[in-house]
Amino acid sequence: MSWKSIGYSLLCVAGPVVWGLIVYRVSGVIEKRALQARLAKYPDAPDDTEALTVEYYI
Amino acid sequence: MLMVHLSAGIGHAVSLPALAFIGLFVGYFAGMFGVGGGFLLTPALIYVFGVPAPVAVGSALCQKCGTSISSYLKHRSYGRGESRIDLVMMGGSLIGVDAGTRFLAYLNGLGMWKTGHGHAVPAVQVILDVSFIVLLSFTAYYTFRDAWTARARTEPSGDVTVPGPLVTKVRIPPFIDLPNLGLSQVSVPMLSYLGFFLGAASGLMGIGGGVLFMPILLYGIGLSVRNAAGTGVLLLFVTVAVGTIEQSLRHYVSLKLGMAILIGSSVGAQLGAITTHYLPNRTLRLLFAFLVAATVIMIAWDLSRLFR
Numbered sequence: 001m002s003w004k005s006i007g008y009s010l011l012c013v014a015g016p017v018v019w020g021l022i023v024y025r026v027s028g029v030i031e032k033r034a035l036q037a038r039l040a041k042y043p044d045a046p047d048d049t050e051a052l053t054v055e056y057y058i
Numbered sequence: 059m060l061m062v063h064l065s066a067g068i069g070h071a072v073s074l075p076a077l078a079f080i081g082l083f084v085g086y087f088a089g090m091f092g093v094g095g096g097f098l099l100t101p102a103l104i105y106v107f108g109v110p111a112p113v114a115v116g117s118a119l120c121q122k123c124g125t126s127i128s129s130y131l132k133h134r135s136y137g138r139g140e141s142r143i144d145l146v147m148m149g150g151s152l153i154g155v156d157a158g159t160r161f162l163a164y165l166n167g168l169g170m171w172k173t174g175h176g177h178a179v180p181a182v183q184v185i186l187d188v189s190f191i192v193l194l195s196f197t198a199y200y201t202f203r204d205a206w207t208a209r210a211r212t213e214p215s216g217d218v219t220v221p222g223p224l225v226t227k228v229r230i231p232p233f234i235d236l237p238n239l240g241l242s243q244v245s246v247p248m249l250s251y252l253g254f255f256l257g258a259a260s261g262l263m264g265i266g267g268g269v270l271f272m273p274i275l276l277y278g279i280g281l282s283v284r285n286a287a288g289t290g291v292l293l294l295f296v297t298v299a300v301g302t303i304e305q306s307l308r309h310y311v312s313l314k315l316g317m318a319i320l321i322g323s324s325v326g327a328q329l330g331a332i333t334t335h336y337l338p339n340r341t342l343r344l345l346f347a348f349l350v351a352a353t354v355i356m357i358a359w360d361l362s363r364l365f366r
Contacts, residue, residue: 001307009302012120016123016124016125016316017123017299019124019321019324020124020127020128021128023128030328
């Protein structure tokens with residue numbers, strides 16, 4: 001087991017994790033904007049961000 | 059055309075845009091049905107792209123590191139699930155993923171099997187095919203049954219926790235109380251063995267466990283749909299991260315392959331999630347059951363082709 005293979009293994013985890021964090025941040029912004037748009041259209045609608053999203057990727 | 063050579067595999071090139079497209083396809087259904095999509099991804103990599111089975115398993119796990127971390131953060135922000143279940147199951151799961159990876163390496167070392175017609179078939183692919191057929195048949199049966207019985211129900215169901223047979227019938231001490239989930243006296247050894255089983259499935263088949271874990275949480279433990287969705291996500295992330303490192307050290311992971319699929323599936327998952335707003339829950343469950351059943355038929359057909 002060389003340092004190169006250990007480094008590559010860690011990169012195989014770190015690369016997707018960084019992408020996952022980016023997706024999390026971007027989807028959070030999209031959801032927030034969707035909620036703001038809904039509240040602007042229906043001021044009496046409940047402030048429920050969760051209702052706009054779906055439990056993807058269990 | 060952007061091509062990636064499978065350094066860990068047989069050596070043929072695979073198109074990156076095509077991989078991203080299959081990621082989009084898998085991510086779409088994953089986002090629509092609330093599962094990880096590993097049950098679609100690993101067979102698709104093997105049958106559509108001709109990726110060697112161990113590399114398909116390892117790269118699917120690598121891709122899941124990204125999807126599971128964003129899922130974990132999202133569920134945590136909503137305060138869903140119970141992380142103590144994840145922690146209790148983690149020990150078993152980590153041993154399980156190690157066992158699954160070692161078993162995959164053992165199967166890979168078996169080489170080729172000769173069929174009655176004199177054809178040589180990869181032993182690892184045959185075992186994986188049979189494992190997928192058994193696992194997905196189990197999931198398809200429970201999902202069909204649930205969708206069918208839901209036809210007769212008039213009141214909304216699935217949002218309340220009712221202790222299932224794994225809680226009421228498995229009485230091996232010590233026990234743990236999970237008040238956040240509305241459960242008490244849950245057997246710790248039962249959860250640990252469950253973790254081992256799920257970890258082994260991840261290490262062997264490259265699945266995150268959603269397709270297996272969800273029926274167990276819903277019908278075995280009896281969690282509500284919302285709590286079931288948030289439970290086990292931390293466990294999933296740790297399991298796939300450890301599994302990826304183990305598989306990578308055995309040269310079963312192609313990072314380019316995993317990242318191409320991940321980029322496609324990230325977009326597909328968002329589109330799938332939007333689709334769910336337009337379909338009723340019962341229709342989604344039926345569609346999911348049909349998709350799983352179709353995958354079983356596809357794998358069985360491919361398996362029979364190997365022996366023809």
